Amino acid sequence: MHFLLRTAAALPLLVCAPLVAAAPSLDDFQNTPHQDWLTVSGVSHHFQPDRRDWREFNPGAGFERAFTGTPWVATAGYFRNSYDRNTFYAGARWMPLQAGPFRFGAFGLVGSGYPSPVLVIPTVSAEFGRVGANLVALPNLPGYSGYLGLQFRFALD
Numbered sequence: 001m002h003f004l005l006r007t008a009a010a011l012p013l014l015v016c017a018p019l020v021a022a023a024p025s026l027d028d029f030q031n032t033p034h035q036d037w038l039t040v041s042g043v044s045h046h047f048q049p050d051r052r053d054w055r056e057f058n059p060g061a062g063f064e065r066a067f068t069g070t071p072w073v074a075t076a077g078y079f080r081n082s083y084d085r086n087t088f089y090a091g092a093r094w095m096p097l098q099a100g101p102f103r104f105g106a107f108g109l110v111g112s113g114y115p116s117p118v119l120v121i122p123t124v125s126a127e128f129g130r131v132g133a134n135l136v137a138l139p140n141l142p143g144y145s146g147y148l149g150l151q152f153r154f155a156l157d
Contacts, residue, residue: 094108107121
């Protein structure tokens with residue numbers, strides 16, 4: 001039993017290790033060209049609406065800084081989450097895969113208003129000139145409904 005607990009505790013560390021190794025240093029970010037974005041949170045759709053009365057209109061706003069030539073985007077903001085609670089968040093998007101205007105990766109966030117303050121959410125992002133969108137998707141988990149969430153992006157510079 002102890003072996004299983006230790007293995008379960010070590011698994012997230014093993015999964016995160018390549019992400020940490022791929023992260024540029026703060027010095028790298030200081031010299032990297034960037035593009036700033038306004039994000040507008042909007043809607044979500046839950047796959048199991050009968051589990052609770054989910055809020056599926058999620059208004060909010062935030063800020064993103066995309067570091068040109070890297071898969072990294074810093075992000076922070078606010079929205080009203082599906083639990084009908086205020087969520088203030090800060091973190092990053094890691095988007096290492098690209099196909100045309102679409103990028104694939106994950107959000108890693110620290111946020112309020114959820115059962116866990118640490119969120120890691122698979123993400124698809126699309127960018128068409130000065131507008132874009134982020135689509136997050138989480139599958140059904142034990143005790144929690146999976147969902148799709150949509151956020152719009154508008155270039156600031």
